Each structure stands twice: as structure tokens, then as C-alpha cells.
Amino acid sequence: MEIKMKLAAAAISIFIISGCSNNKTEPVQSMDHTTEGQNKGETDHSMIEGHMSHDQVVSLNDSTGKNELKIPSLLKSEKDEEGIVYTVRAEKGKTEIFDGVESDTYGYNGSFLGPMLRFEKGETVKIKTVNELDEETTFHWHGLEVAGDVDGGPHDALKPGEEKIIEFKVDQEASTLWFHPHPMGKTAEQVYNGLAGLIYISDNNSERLELPDEYGENDIPLIFQDRTFDEQKQLNYNAAKNEDGTIGDTLLVNGTLNPKLTVNKEKVRLRLLNGSNARNFTFKLNTGNSFVQIATDGGFLNEPVTLNEITLTPSERAEIIIDFSKIQTDDDLALINEEESVLLPFEVSNKSASTSKTPVEMNDFSLTEEEQDLPVTKTIELFGMMDMVTINGKKFDPKRIDFTQQQGVTEVWEIYNKPDMMGGMIHPFHIHGTQFKILSRDGAEPPENERGWKDSISIKPDERVKIAIQFKHKGVYMFHCHILEHEDNGMMGQVKIE
Numbered sequence: 001m002e003i004k005m006k007l008a009a010a011a012i013s014i015f016i017i018s019g020c021s022n023n024k025t026e027p028v029q030s031m032d033h034t035t036e037g038q039n040k041g042e043t044d045h046s047m048i049e050g051h052m053s054h055d056q057v058v059s060l061n062d063s064t065g066k067n068e069l070k071i072p073s074l075l076k077s078e079k080d081e082e083g084i085v086y087t088v089r090a091e092k093g094k095t096e097i098f099d100g101v102e103s104d105t106y107g108y109n110g111s112f113l114g115p116m117l118r119f120e121k122g123e124t125v126k127i128k129t130v131n132e133l134d135e136e137t138t139f140h141w142h143g144l145e146v147a148g149d150v151d152g153g154p155h156d157a158l159k160p161g162e163e164k165i166i167e168f169k170v171d172q173e174a175s176t177l178w179f180h181p182h183p184m185g186k187t188a189e190q191v192y193n194g195l196a197g198l199i200y201i202s203d204n205n206s207e208r209l210e211l212p213d214e215y216g217e218n219d220i221p222l223i224f225q226d227r228t229f230d231e232q233k234q235l236n237y238n239a240a241k242n243e244d245g246t247i248g249d250t251l252l253v254n255g256t257l258n259p260k261l262t263v264n265k266e267k268v269r270l271r272l273l274n275g276s277n278a279r280n281f282t283f284k285l286n287t288g289n290s291f292v293q294i295a296t297d298g299g300f301l302n303e304p305v306t307l308n309e310i311t312l313t314p315s316e317r318a319e320i321i322i323d324f325s326k327i328q329t330d331d332d333l334a335l336i337n338e339e340e341s342v343l344l345p346f347e348v349s350n351k352s353a354s355t356s357k358t359p360v361e362m363n364d365f366s367l368t369e370e371e372q373d374l375p376v377t378k379t380i381e382l383f384g385m386m387d388m389v390t391i392n393g394k395k396f397d398p399k400r401i402d403f404t405q406q407q408g409v410t411e412v413w414e415i416y417n418k419p420d421m422m423g424g425m426i427h428p429f430h431i432h433g434t435q436f437k438i439l440s441r442d443g444a445e446p447p448e449n450e451r452g453w454k455d456s457i458s459i460k461p462d463e464r465v466k467i468a469i470q471f472k473h474k475g476v477y478m479f480h481c482h483i484l485e486h487e488d489n490g491m492m493g494q495v496k497i498e
Ligand SMILES: [Cu+2]
Pocket: 389, 426, 427, 428, 481, 482, 483, 486, 491
């Protein structure tokens, strides 16, 4: 990390010296910074881009495929006398990530990451949340449309040993959501240490569609997170920390080091979550084969969209289907990223399974003319880097309400990522308690695979995004950058729904 910080400082001085004022500068890239744990030795694209693109400072090591991917267990629902359906405990523990070594980690109902919660639309869910850590935490349900007082934002901290029972009705369509902590100034560290879990919502539509849905067989959750381990194979957050977003060289998928996934010759549904603090992932197949995307953050696309690659910034999700009965290759098949680091090798068994058809019509998502004609009523400007990040020139203040909006009323928010002298960087922007629609990116229609419900969007430097947004419930909700260090550094505001 020291090396990275020195590089960052070097990059800053180079750009000051060269008077860099735009983000497509002449290459200043030829700094040799090959470090241990970096196995590619390529030039630093971040410098070519003209700023410290935080995600490319350290490359990811290739997965050797030594370990079969761990699948999060399903959390059993059991109603007790009080009507409590689930208990979710934040705990600390020790996890064998590397063979024969125990790393200190955090987890929900276990030592690392969390179980999968499965909700059905229409169901009322009562969850007992318990803080068994030595520090405050909160339980935030990312993407869930619930009232502000059960959303688990920074106001909702549980002290060590405290518990709280929350209740809500699941009132949104089938989707892949997740949960993680959100305490003031400590979100990045707690997620880094292992607090994150998945939520699947199902509804009549998702049942009807006959998509691959055998959990862990052909319906696979994939939580992608990059980490740095110290010499003792510990997650030493303070040593690894970067104010501009902590990036690691070691990929964990569902907490598995060097993962591989064994699949049958059939269509397999992958539910991708970028659960990293700051790294962006562009996922593709090493063969160049295409796949289809079927869902965004908050629900199904109307039709499957064929893609060769998909980029997810921190907290974004996508469901994709890969047809393993169609891919013929003599090479090893794998999911790779934009730098061709091997993320997840596949082992395709000889077993074929009855391959379902991917349905053509999956949803009735629409952008109405009315929504498109609405005036912009809220503007948000994202700016800065490192610990100097702001929204509309301000840092988060829990006592300040930045905006108000009426419950059930659609408004148009315009979010602008203002470049800085180094060009700026992508900010993934997330709004709590709702799913919204992207109306436009820089005035143009959003790409086909973003015409669906979203709760997080990537916004490039100098990009202006318009969204149509309404809240079903009342309360105070956060909106913030989902680079977790930016969030902790105050790149966050509050909207009160009345
Ligand atoms: Cu940011």
C-alpha cells in the first residue's frame, strides 16, 4: 500500500508538472511499478487515462481454479412465537481462506460473508438483527424498497451486544439484492472484513419464466471482491486502505480464493454482484463468446440482451445466462476481466441437462412519455477525489436534510460527475430505499441493458445522467457514492420522503 500511495503521490506531481488539464493527455504512463502480487507487468492504463483510475493501480492475480466455488447457505426461515422469521447476526470469526492459515474476518451468521435470504413478493418479513461485533454496525438492505426506519442507514447503529427487530413487507419484483453494514465512517472496513450477503426476491413472474433456478446448480450467486492480504495472510484494512477506494490484488468469489465453478452442459444463470470496495469489473468470456443479460439491479429486463462483456461498478448487480451446451473450446473456459485476469475458470462436465429456452418476454418495464417530459427537480454534482469528495460541494452531515420529496411522486434527478484537474474518476451512485429508471446518459437513451430497474449507476467523469425516481415509503434515505471510502469520507447526502 505504501508503494501505491507513493505512486499516487507521483502521479499527482507528474500531472501538476505537466499541467494536465484534461483526461485524454499524452501518455505519461511509463512508470515501472511492477510489484509483488502483480503478475502481468503491463503499463498502467490509469496514467494513460490521465488520472489515477483507482481500479487499475494493481492488477488481479489469475484464479488458479484450485478450489470449488463456495455457495452461500440458504438462511432457513422459521417463525417463532414473536413472528420472527430470520435472525441475522453480525459476528467476528476466523476463516481459512488460505490453506492452513486462519484469517480474522467478519461475517453474518458465520465467520465470513453471509447466508442468502430468500423473500417472496407480498410476504411480511420479520428479522432479528444482532450485533455481536466489538463495534457499532448497521444492517442495510441494499435495493430493498422499505421504510426509512428499517433501511439500516448510519442513523440506525446498533452498539455491541444490541439487537433490533425489524419488519417490512416485500413489495417489489423478483431481483437479486444484497445486505451489508452502513455505520458512519466504518462501512468500508466492515465490508472489507467480510460483512455482505445476498437477497433473492421471487414473484409469480420469476416462477413463470422457467429460468434456471436450481440454487447452486444452475442458478449461481457470485460475489466478486478484491482484497489485499498481508504477509500473515490477514486482511489488514488500515494497511491496505486507500482514501480513493481500496483495491486488492487477490480476488475472492463468495469468499473463495482461486475459485472454479463446475457446470453441466446447460444454460447456467449467474447472479453477479460487484461487492468490492472500489474495483470496477468488466466481465467477459475468454473465448469471446457472447452471453445474455436477463436482469439489472432491481428486476428483469423486458427481453434478454446479448452482450460480449458487461461492466459492473461497486454494488451493481446483473443476472446473466451462459449457455454451456453451445460453447465448444479446447482451451480452458473462464470468466475474465478487462485486463484478462482469470476471475472464474469453468469446468464443464460431460453431463448435459435439459436445457431450457430463455424466455423472450420477461418484463413490462417502461419509460413513459410522462416521465420523459418531467422537468429536472433535483440536481446532484459529484466532485473530488481521495478524502476531498463532496456532493453539491458539501460533505455528509447526519443532521442536514439535503432534499425532500413526496411519497409516491415521481421526480427527475440529474446527476453530474464533475471532472477535476486530473480528469476525475467513475463514481458509482446509489440511492437507498427505492429502484429507479435511467432516462438518459448525456442526453442519449440508456444502453439496452440499462433499461430496467436500477439502484446504483456508474457515472463517468463529465457525464450527466437523468433518472426518474419515486419512493414507495416514508423516511430519511441516503444517496451516496458506492466507492466505500468515498462514502465514509462524506460523499453522501440525505433525502427525506414525506
Ligand atoms: Cu466516488
